Structure formats: C-alpha cells, structure tokens
Amino acid sequence: MTKPVVAIVGRPNVGKSTIFNRIVGERISIVEDIPGVTRDRIYSNAEWLTHEFNIIDTGGIEIGDAPFIEQIRQQAEIAIDEADVIIFLVNGREGATAADEEVAKILYRSKKPVVLAVNKVDNPEMRDQIYDFYSLGFGDPHPISGSHGLGLGDLLDEVVRAFPAQQEDEYSEDVIKFSLIGRPNVGKSSLFNALLGEDRVIVSDIEGTTRDAVDSAYSFEGQEYVIIDTAGMRKKGKVYESTEKYSVLRALRAIERSDVVLVVLNGEEGIREQDKRIAGYAHEAGRAVVIVVNKWDAVEKDEKTMKLFEQNIREHFQFLSYAPIVFVSAKTKKRLHTLMPVIDMASENHSLRVQSSILNEVIMDAIAMNPTPTDKGKRLKVFYATQVAVKPPTFVIFVNEPELMHFSYERFLENRIREAFGFEGTPIRIISRHRK
Numbered sequence: 272m273t274k275p276v277v278a279i280v281g282r283p284n285v286g287k288s289t290i291f292n293r294i295v296g297e298r299i300s301i302v303e304d305i306p307g308v309t310r311d312r313i314y315s316n317a318e319w320l321t322h323e324f325n326i327i328d329t330g331g332i333e334i335g336d337a338p339f340i341e342q343i344r345q346q347a348e349i350a351i352d353e354a355d356v357i358i359f360l361v362n363g364r365e366g367a368t369a370a371d372e373e374v375a376k377i378l379y380r381s382k383k384p385v386v387l388a389v390n391k392v393d394n395p396e397m398r399d400q401i402y403d404f405y406s407l408g409f410g411d412p413h414p415i416s417g418s419h420g421l422g423l424g425d426l427l428d429e430v431v432r433a434f435p436a437q438q439e440d441e442y443s444e445d446v447i448k449f450s451l452i453g454r455p456n457v458g459k460s461s462l463f464n465a466l467l468g469e470d471r472v473i474v475s476d477i478e479g480t481t482r483d484a485v486d487s488a489y490s491f492e493g494q495e496y497v498i499i500d501t502a503g504m505r506k507k508g509k510v511y512e513s514t515e516k517y518s519v520l521r522a523l524r525a526i527e528r529s530d531v532v533l534v535v536l537n538g539e540e541g542i543r544e545q546d547k548r549i550a551g552y553a554h555e556a557g558r559a560v561v562i563v564v565n566k567w568d569a570v571e572k573d574e575k576t577m578k579l580f581e582q583n584i585r586e587h588f589q590f591l592s593y594a595p596i597v598f599v600s601a602k603t604k605k606r607l608h609t610l611m612p613v614i615d616m617a618s619e620n621h622s623l624r625v626q627s628s629i630l631n632e633v634i635m636d637a638i639a640m641n642p643t644p645t646d647k648g649k650r651l652k653v654f655y656a657t658q659v660a661v662k663p664p665t666f667v668i669f670v671n672e673p674e675l676m677h678f679s680y681e682r683f684l685e686n687r688i689r690e691a692f693g694f695e696g697t698p699i700r701i702i703s704r705h706r707k
C-alpha cells in the first residue's frame with residue numbers, strides 16, 4: 272500500500288522543522304553508526320491514530336543560492352508535486368505577511384488539499400490572533416504551538432480527513448519493483464536506459480495514480496519488473512531537480528516503493544561519504560540491496576582489481592555485508608547481463624519464508640554451540656523462534672528477558688540463520704520478546 276504524503280510549507284522561522292519533529296516523534300535509527308542518516312531529516316514516516324503516512328519538511332530543501340522568495344516558491348512547488356495533503360504553516364505572532372501571501376498564491380493553483388496551521392499560539396489568550404489568517408483563503412486556521420505541543424491532534428485530524436481514499440497496491444505481487452539510487456553522475460539514467468534496451472519488452476509506462484512519478488514496466492525472461500522513477504532519471508526540467516536534498520527526498524520515496532534497491536557506485540571514482548549515506552537509507556528501510564559498481568569499462572584493471580574493489584566496499588559498507596556486488600558498464604553494456612539474475616535472487620530472499628521447525632533447530636544448535644549470555648548471574652533463556660514477516664524476513668525470538676539479549680549475541684544468531692538459509696541480498700530483523 273502506498274502511504275499518503277504530507278508536506279509542510281511556509282516561510283522560514285514559522286516553525287516547520289519544530290512541527291515536523293513533533294509529528295514524527297522520536298524514532299530510533301536502526302543504523303546509528305552511519306553518519307548523516309538521522310541528521311538533517313526532512314522526510315520521515317509518521318502516524319496519527321491508525322493512519323500511517325510520510326511527511327516532508329520542505330523548508331529543509333535549499334535551492335542553491337536563490338533569493339529567499341524564490342526558495343519558498345520552489346518549496347511550495349515541491350509540496351504540490353510530492354504531497355497528497357499540504358500543511359501551510361504561518362506564524363501567529365506576526366500576522367499574515369507578504370511572503371505568506373506569495374505561498375498562498377502558489378498553493379491556490381494546485382488542487383491539493385491545504386490545511387492552514389497557525390503556529391506559536393502558545394496559550395489560549397493568543398487564539399484571537401488566528402482570525403487575521405482567514406484572509407489567506409484556506410478556510411479555518413488551526414491554532415497550534417510547536418514548542419508546547421498544543422493543537423497538533425486537531426490539526427492531524429484535519430490532515431487525515433483530507434487523505435485520498437484508500438490507495439490500491441499499484442502492482443501485482445509477482446512484479447519485482449526496483450530502483451536505482453546513488454549520487455549524481457554515477458550513471459543511474461544510463462543504467463536505466465541500458466536495462467530498458469532492445470532485448471526487453473517494455474510493457475507500458477504506468478502513470479502514478481496520484482503523483483507525477485512515472486515508473487517503467489518491462490518483462491525479461493518471463494519475469495515482470497518495474498523500475499521506480501527517481502530524481503534525475505528522467506529530467507523534467509524543474510529548477511529544484513538538481514538540488515541535493517531533493518534528490519535525497521526522491522531516493523527515499525523510491526526506496527520505500529521498491530522491493531530491491533540498486534545502490535549504484537561510480538567505479539571510476541570509488542566510494543564517497545554520500546554513497547554510504549544513500550546505502551544506509553536502503554538498509555534502514557529494510558529493502559533488499561544490490562551494490563552495482565558502474566563505469567567498470569573506465570577502470571584500468573588487472574586480475575586483482577575487482578577483488579580489491581570488493582574488499583574496499585566491504586570495509587566501507589559493513590552494514591551491507593549481505594548485499595551482493597555486481598560490476599557493470601552501462602556504456603558498453605559489458606557484464607550487464609549479470610545484473611538481472613542477482614536482482615531476482617535478492618527479491619526471492621527478501622520474501623523468503625522458512626519453516627518454523629527448521630528455524631528452531633538452527634537456533635537450538637546455535638545455542639548449544641555458543642551458550643546464551645548472562646548478566647548479574649541471570650542467563651538468557653530462549654524458548655522458541657518464529658518468522659513473523661517477510662520483506663524483510665523478520666523473526667521473533669521468545670525469551671525470558673529481552674534485556675539479556677545482547678547485540679553481539681543477536682548478531683551471532685543472525686549469522687547462524689544466514690548460514691542455514693542464505694538470505695543473500697536482504698537484511699533480516701530479529702526481535703526478542705518476553706514470554707511468561
């Protein structure tokens with residue numbers, strides 16, 4: 272199911288990032304040690320009551336050194352392009368300003384629902400200040416206070432009411448959805464074109480139901496695939512298209528809609544910090560991951576080069592130890608045929624279900640080999656394990672006390688599970704749960 276997307280727009284300092292953080296709440300990163308994954312967040316999952324959605328803080332998207340008014344105009348355009356519902360945020364302490372009216376003008380032109388929120392209404396006496404904002408023409412203004420956490424429930428009720436009717440799954444279960452993500456210029460669009468080359472049957476261009484994302488469907492050797500559109504893959508000529516934050520945002524959106532994420536590296540340039548950050552997003556989202564080293568034609572090599580490059584990748588991407596590595600050239604198409612089978616394999620493992628009886632045998636054998644840890648004289652007891660989900664494979668292990676399950680022991684169990692069942696190309700998750 273595609274989750275609705277909410278975007279917050281408004282001029283600087285009205286409190287967009289404060290509200291974003293309030294709505295998102297504290298979310299603990301699974302991969303704490305990847306720099307930049309949780310910092311500078313402008314996009315996140317969130318939920319209100321039973322509704323899950325994604326939220327964008329457009330204020331975090333800087334458009335180069337464009338003047339202030341152009342920045343907020345572009346941010347409003349992004350909100351219109353990317354979101355199902357827009358929260359238009361203004362500052363109750365300053366009244367409606369010319370910049371607010373500028374944002375309003377752009378939002379009028381879209382058909383997207385807009386919910387007007389007046390921030391910094393920190394106490395009930397200040398509620399009179401909202402009347403000024405009726406002039407913006409978006410109906411009832413909702414008074415809120417980001418710093419005091421007031422009014423957010425009413426605001427989110429209104430936002431949720433404006434969500435589009437339940438969206439169907441876009442594609443059938445059998446279709447493998449994948450995306451190409453990576454820094455600018457690593458060769459994503461070239462790979463996209465090469466993959467859609469002459470020996471593929473292009474099924475159709477499937478228009479996204481509510482957004483203007485265009486995915487590409489094709490079939491190859493009896494399997495159907497959809498390549499999820501990301502920024503820069505098909506350039507639309509918009510001003511904000513080349514900004515880094517926007518391409519990160521689009522990558523995150525694409526990752527979320529994919530089964531398999533191809534993390535594309537530039538073989539000619541080697542590994543950069545930004546590559547790690549991008550790969551970290553895919554891992555955190557629990558998608559299958561394939562590392563694709565492109566431009567292999569441009570690398571001067573001998574028989575050791577590939578091995579050395581691989582070692583280098585393993586050192587830099589320790590959290591992706593399960594991800595297969597493929598070396599290709601989009602330009603010469605050399606080795607490109609090695610990619611599809613790896614995508615198939617990663618996808619298969621991503622939705623692999625294992626038998627409970629065998630799983631428990633594996634776990635019990637592991638414990639016999641390496642006894643469970645103790646803490647203050649108390650030993651971790653493992654009762655049984657069960658697979659509760661796929662995409663990614665997720666295991667619940669019932670134990671006497673979950674706090675006794677140390678990270679290192681969990682890692683040991685993960686390794687044993689991988690040795691027994693494979694799971695190449697996919698992260699797996701282990702959750703320890705208390706059983707009475």
Ligand code: GDP
Pocket residue numbers: 281282283284285286287288289290330390391392393415416417418419
């Ligand atoms: P942004 O530029 O729109 O993302 O705004 P920020 O979230 O960075 O907030 C700008 C300033 O307004 C910060 O100093 C916040 O602490 C402050 N602020 C945010 N929300 C409130 C609020 O509800 N009441 C008050 N008094 N200050 C707020």
Ligand code: GDP
Pocket residue numbers: 453454455456457458459460461462503504565566567568569599600601602603
């Ligand atoms: P994107 O920004 O990641 O979509 O990258 P592009 O596909 O636009 O490619 C960036 C540049 O790298 C272009 O000049 C391509 O011609 C070049 N390029 C892409 N793939 C290859 C490759 O496999 N080998 C070589 N030598 N150049 C490539």
